[in-house]
Amino acid sequence: MRNFNTIPTFTINYVNAVIEIPAGTNRKISYNEEKRMFLVEQVDGDDRVVDFLPYPANYGFVPGTFIDPVMGGDGYPVDILVISESLPTGTVLEVIPLLVLYFEDDSGYGDRLTDPKIIATPASERLRVIRALNYEDLFEKYPDLVDILIKWFISYEGTGVRELKAMGDGEVALNEIRKWEIRRF
Secondary structure, three states, X not given: OOOHHHOOXXXXXXXXXXXXXXXXXXXXXXXXXXXXXXXXXXXXXXXXXXXXOOOOOEEEEEOOEOOOHHHOOOOOOEEEEEOEXXXXXXXXXXXXXXXXXXXXXXXXXXXXXXXXXXXXXXXXXXXXXXXXXXXXXXXXXXXXXXXXXXXXXXXXXXXXOOOEEEEEEHHHHHHHXXXXXXXXX
């Protein structure tokens, strides 16, 4: 089995993303590093299922990143949502970060934002379903898309659980990825 955490964070021009949860799925799938497998998370012996609309885009992580609990993080890689047609679990692809979202329940110690949600589009033109390559394009051409994603994140764990705290453009998203990148020597 492949160790997805050994995939580099960056390629020459882009960011790598590993897809855990295909768009349109309502099961919470996560990569288990020890078993080197993608597994449906369990809650009391049952599959963890989102009791809301399924994932609106492909959900996964940025390999080679770790949001350190010592710094208030969740102990997982940086989350990424890739806007494209549904991609199979285990897909690795190059992406272009467009936006980063932070929610109220994602703040760590003090007021630090420690659980970014990166919104990205595939680097490959044939995999894109939107024609946005940056923050400005996204808001100019698809303002409702951003609203839909925010509403989904606010609602998928129940009403009133989350609130949008901040957002940033693609450069802020890249800085978040760089901040949590595991330094390999």
